[in-house]
Amino acid sequence: MMFEIVKGLGTTLKHMFEEPVTIQYPEVKRPVRERFKGRHELKRYDNGLEKCIGCALCAAACPADAIFVEAAENTDDIRYSPGERYARVYEINMLRCIFCGFCEDACPTEAIVLESSYELSYVDRESAIFTKDKLIVPVPADGQPTPQKVEPGKFDRAVPEMKDPT
Numbered sequence: 486m487m488f489e490i491v492k493g494l495g496t497t498l499k500h501m502f503e504e505p506v507t508i509q510y511p512e513v514k515r516p517v518r519e520r521f522k523g524r525h526e527l528k529r530y531d532n533g534l535e536k537c538i539g540c541a542l543c544a545a546a547c548p549a550d551a552i553f554v555e556a557a558e559n560t561d562d563i564r565y566s567p568g569e570r571y572a573r574v575y576e577i578n579m580l581r582c583i584f585c586g587f588c589e590d591a592c593p594t595e596a597i598v599l600e601s602s603y604e605l606s607y608v609d610r611e612s613a614i615f616t617k618d619k620l621i622v623p624v625p626a627d628g629q630p631t632p633q634k635v636e637p638g639k640f641d642r643a644v645p646e647m648k649d650p651t
């Protein structure tokens with residue numbers, strides 16, 4: 486009997502000095518794999534213009550019908566994206582999304598990207614609808630916020646001629 490108790494205490498002592506296997510989330514966040522598909526982001530070019538051109542191909546490709554896009558026309562005085570149109574409304578219903586990444590694959594401008602954030606929680610159905618304001622990334626350091634006033638005819642293609650437009 487005594488032997489079993491001592492043996493048991495020995496096992497306890499041995500494990501007390503080992504590295505813990507539990508991750509202390511949320512203080513410690515585990516890095517995700519490179520191919521992880523998390524919360525979406527709408528990207529911008531370095532000059533601040535939005536990559537999304539409101540074509541709605543992502544919405545068409547979405548098997549869960551989770552994306553709603555409403556496009557509007559750009560002008561050179563009020564320009565959100567290169568080319569003719571931008572997404573005036575862009576919404577993703579995260580309650581429907583199955584994180585398949587089809588939207589990302591369908592996007593011709595690489596505007597919508599499933600990034601690494603997995604911290605998604607909602608208190609009601611309405612807050613599970615992520616609007617454009619929530620999805621779009623901040624303006625880069627050398628860029629300007631949208632809408633921008635640009636010189637006439639400078640951005641007449643959906644993907645601008647820039648050094649590295651991706």
Ligand code: SF4
Nearest residue numbers: 547582583585586588
């Ligand atoms: S990840 Fe899939 S389900 Fe989610 S919005 Fe994109 S296409 Fe739709």
Ligand code: SF4
Nearest residue numbers: 537538540541543592
């Ligand atoms: S995210 Fe891409 S596919 Fe979707 S509307 Fe914008 S440009 Fe088109």
